[in-house]
Amino acid sequence: MTIDQTCQSLEDLGHLNSILSRCSNVNELQHFIHVLDSEKEKTDTAIRTLHNSSYKEESASIRELELKRVELSGTLGNMKSLVSVTTEAHQLGDQITTKVKYLDQEKTKVLQTYEFVNNVQVLKTELANAHLSIQNEDWLKACESINVIRQLPDWVLTSRFVNATVPTSALPDEPKEVLEVWIKDLSQILTKEFDRAASERNPDRITYYFKLFPLVGQQSIGIKSYSSFICNIIHEQSRLNMKTSQGTNTSHAFLILKLFETISNILIQHSNVIKKHYEPRYILDVMQKIQNECDLQCGLIFDTFWDTQRLDRVVNLVREYDYPVLVEALTTSSEDRSNVDRQPIDERISLSNIGDLLNELALILNRWSMYCKFFSSKWNEFKNEGEPGKTEITSLPEALFNSAFMSKIKERINPVFDTLSTFYLRRSLEKAYEIEEFPNITKNLNQSVQLVLTHSVESFVPPSSKPASSLIDDLVFVLNNIYKRAVSTGQSSIINNLINSTRRILETNFLSIVAKELKETHPRYNTQLINFKTILTNTATASRQGTPVPANDDTSFIKSATTALQSLNLNNDESNTARISKYLILLNSISLFDEYLSQLVSNLLNEVETDYLVFLEEGENRINRLNLKVILENLTGKIHGICDASLTQHVRILYTQVFKPRLTKLTVNLFAENEFLLTLEEFDSIDSSNSDGVSTFLQEFTQLTFPYYAIMTQDSYNKLIAMFIDQLSKDLEEKIWSLENKCNELGLIKLERSTSALITSLTKLNYKLRDRFVRVTQIIMVSNLGDDEEIDNLGEMHWVLTPTERLKARNLRVDR
Template identity: 25%
Template sequence: MAKANAAVNGHADQLPSPPTDQQPDIFNARSIAEIKATLSRLHEQEAAVTARLDALVASQKDFSRELGRLDLLRAHLGSQASTTRAISHGMLSSAAETAERLSSAVRRLDMEQERVKATLDMVEQVAELKACVLGVTGSMEGPQDWETAASYLNRASKIPPEVVQGEFAERIVPTAEVPDPPSVTLNNASESLCGLFLREFDRAVKESNDAKITRFFKLFPLIGKSEVGLDVYGRYVCQGVAARARSNLNAGTGGAQSQDTFFYANALTRLFEHIAQIIDGHGGLVERHYGTGKMTRVIQRLQVEADVQGGIIIDTWSDERRIDRKLVDIKSYAFTFLVQSFLPGQRSSSTPRTGSPGHREPTAEEEGVDMKEIDANLNELSIMLGRWSLYARFVGDKCQPADADPEGPLVLPQFLLESSLAQKINNRLIGPFNAMTTFFVRRSVEKAFQLDESPSGLTLNPHKPLHSEPPHITSAVDDIMYIVKKIVQQSIATSQRAVVTNVIPTLSRVLGSDFIGMIQRKMRDEYYPKPPVPGAQPPEATVIAFLVLINNLDVAVDYVRRIVREHVEKGEDDPNSLEALFPLSDDAAVTRQALQSLQSSFESKVNDLLSDGIQVVFNNVVKNRLRPILADAFRDIDYQPRDHGATATHRAYDSAEEEDDSDEARGGELVRARFTAAWTELLLPISRILTANAFDRLLGVTVASLSRLLEKRLWSYHGRVNALGAIRLERDVSGIASAAVDVGSGAGRYRHREAFARCTQITTVMAMDEDEWEDVQRGGETAQVVDKLRAEERARARAMVSD
């Protein structure tokens, strides 16, 4: 059928379109030609219609055949439908009814089986209940077997409460000997045994009978009194904690031992260690008989005792060390030396040396604050805070829930955070530690500058040896940085975020204001290298003192960088790493950020002052010597020699070469020889005193200025250089560049040669042959050799050479 339709459609597509208005009409034809054309078109249409009719007639047989097949299929389908209806109404209907009856019967049977099973289970449970009731009663009345009685109660506790309190059990279980309902009997037995176990436990405690203590402690969970057992056990271990803590404290209070710097820190340490030993030693017993996580209740009870005993130790320490009085004293300390040092008009010329008998600032001890005592208090506070942090981490680890992520951050239990001991730690230890640390750092800075001593035996004469070892710094830097390292270590050792976030920023603030400020004042007011008259050199002693102050800044940065790196770069596996000391939340990240902020802030402030100091040295000591050095180096040098070098000037040049025994002079480098001698005389004395980093900074500034002066001198040679002179000038400029960076000691000086790039490229353009110059003009590879010069500068340099 489908094929027939396709055939018909195919033929239909081939039929011509019916006439339209635009086609010729025989009735409107006006000529014979139009009539013939119209007739021709009509003949074509007739042929097409005839062909289409023939195709339809030919396909009629296919249509008839397909229709016959459809009729046959319809007949078969009708018979199948009749058969299906017969099966549905006959065989399947009865089978479905039978299946439904079977399913209902199976469900009823399952329900009956479940009911029978439930009845049997209840009967068994009631039988078990009756056996437990009779067993408890018999064990308590006759042989007084407490373990057996407790085991019967434990078995009874596993029976569902609805069975114990049900009507069936109340009718079946009671007997003439035990007439009460089973729930009443079991409750009475549990209460009776609980009271008995408490009395026996207390008696064992008084007798110090560890075996009996353990025996009765294990029985409480069997009679459903776990909380009572944990409480009484906690009270028992707390008695031992209290007794030992009082013994440790009474052994030294009021005596010579209490004067020991670490007596109270050791007492608090022993308290925490004793509690930790109890938790470790008894935790297994408790977990085994009372269940996982039950040791937490004992730990809570221990923490209550720790609050009491730890509070006593801290209060006694505070009273014995007179902490409150010291806090008042340090808050009222005026820092007279620092304040006066920053007042305007404090000049060294009118002020005697601070250590001299005629000028002596009052010490902190004379004003009521003993620095040794403050230092001792800080040491003891650091130990106590560190022990508390260690104890808190231990307790937090023991109280972790069983489902806690072992890789996640440690979380302290709420009862520990809210304990009275934690509050006392915050108020009586952390607060004084922060206050005393602030005072100690600032007072140490003040005292270091009061007792500051400059290095001796320094001289700017390169022919005299230096009698002190580098780095040449004053004593204040070592003293202050020792205190900085000590305070940072103490603060981190506490493992307290509240300490680190207070002490480290305070340390940064004191270093930035007092330490850097004091050096800045000395550089500005006392040792500023000002020439006595314009054009002269500043006094040697002033220059040396100023250079030493620059060294102070540079060495201090290195100290702080090493102090911070020592703590920040430790691996996580290191027991002293920040992650190990600060396992809570993001404490380690906060501590690392505080240390890095200390370093970055200090370096930023020091670098600003260091740059200013280097600029002062350059302007007042070095700058006015650069122009004469260049002028002397090029003195009497003519860069327009004749081909055979017969001028008097070059004869003098060659004579000087012959007289000079050095390799450079023999090579014809008179300019370099002169420059090197003067350059070394200028910078070598300074390089012997400055640190390598500071001198490298000074060299960079100096070389940059020298290169600008040299470039101006090169441009001034316009028209005074011939081809041979250009080659010699290129050699002389290269020699000056090499000699300029080859002074002092230190790695990486060669990079300063880049400052002379424009100068060397100017001489390179001057000395180029014509082929190279043409390549530069075309922008070829040779142009990259003179990339520091603009096109007009290259042309200007090329035009400097006369024919």
């Protein structure tokens, strides 16, 4: 019996408790005792059986473990023998290692001794050679010997053995002291000889002595001498250029250009000599000295320019100028404005003189920017020698950024340039306003009249340029010049300040003046640019007074119409036509200026992309063209917003005064109430072309709008027609709603055709305007649905009509 079976038997004895609880007499108790004794014997038997079986298993396991212990005892003895062998091997290895280390130490001592002996021999030999060469003034051999001695370890020169054995009767001092004395004396000799060769401009001797300085460990003295030599060349050449330019028309910008050319040539030529005998990093020291000399010469040239042109006096005069013409234009009306005698402007601040000064300053800054590009490129090249990936210019070297001339540019040149540029722009605007002319648009009107009367509007080709004030061309020309000039300087601060000044001047002066003139020339209510009825009447009168005109002679008819048009007297400022003409020209002026300014800035952005100039972020030593682009784009964005708002405002005035009164008359006979209750015979007799009302409307619409299309810019005309279409779509919608119970199925088909033809003709020049008629088209579409068609079956249409309006449109028909 297993342990599990025995445990199960013990658990089964639990039923005896239930038997005991049910015993109620002696017999039952005796029976229970008998059962209990039987169960006890079974349990005892099971336990004995379990004990016997467990004892046998444990005895077998013990015997097996004893056998394994005997086997492990043999293995343990073998392991002890192996440990003993390993210990002996380790001891032998330690002995071998100790002997090898000893041998290595002995070898090192021998090599050190051998090296020391060789160094001592070299030292004695080179000391003797150097001493002999110095006595013979053979400086090259002397420096080469000293260079060999300098390469020896320092402990060799200071060892007691050397100090005891090397000194001779000719050189009794210790080698270290002798070497220091020789280096000091040779440095003085080489410097003196180099300066003599430099004064004689002997390139061979200069190179000869220059390459000796590194041999005696005096690279700094050699670089200092060579830098002085180069700076003297720059100084003398600059002074020679200035002396030669006296009494001539040579500009100071040209002198600075020649200075930079001299520096660049010297740097390119002499850098090879320096790299050959010195480390590349020493060239940076030379470039620092060159930049210091450059600052001196640039400062001298600019100070001469400043004094010659008396710039301080010019700047004061510019700041005192009060722009009387612009003030008068902004404060008085055109009727009150007269030819007032003004004090003549000082010739020193005339536009030509200021323009010359600005060109000169711009050229100076342009040459400086290009020089900075070259200098930075060379600096990075020598600084990152052997690392071609690090030659990109992201900032200026400190030698440039903190240079004296850079400080002068920031503190003196840039403020003067900003002041003169602002004056040049405002004074040019003032001058352009004084000589402003408005073009005669009679030719444009003649052409539009001819095309309308001969029904040849479709053949009209818009002119490349629309009539505008001469002020626009003059102003854009000036802006183009000053911005190109500012960008050419490579100075972000100048461009930024000029943009801010330009925006302020355009807002407060130019656009304010144009807005004021527009206000003064508002077209009178219900006036027209061209009254075709008057022209046709005058044409008929002229024909009756002369020879009868053949029916098909269009040429004579046009001549008569042109004569009638000229009788309108466009030159009379008080005439309605003249007021509208000037108003249209002013609108064109705003629109064209906005367009020209965008083109100008676009061209400037392309110039900013050029890589020959360095544009530093204002106030920081970091090249950043992106920030400059954002500033330029912001200029057009802000001016465009102002121009567009002004244009929209004054086009709306034109629409309200001229077009809106005419629109009511044009739509009187459009879609008459009795026109859309048709019989089948009446529907079949309808011409496939436009109805009489639509044809008349389109003819009068063309007569009304085409002269404006021939004169106005596309942007202005689009705004005008959009306003016209907005109102027309509302009027059409009202007319269609008024047809409730006044049209049948055939009438609605005619209405749909007429409306489609009308919309197509009105929007052929600008297809986007069709969206303004979407309510009208949806009303007609819903009203034309058959009785068995449901609105909900039209798919995912974007409805602009409300459900109530759709239901109303469906019930327009009287026969539904």
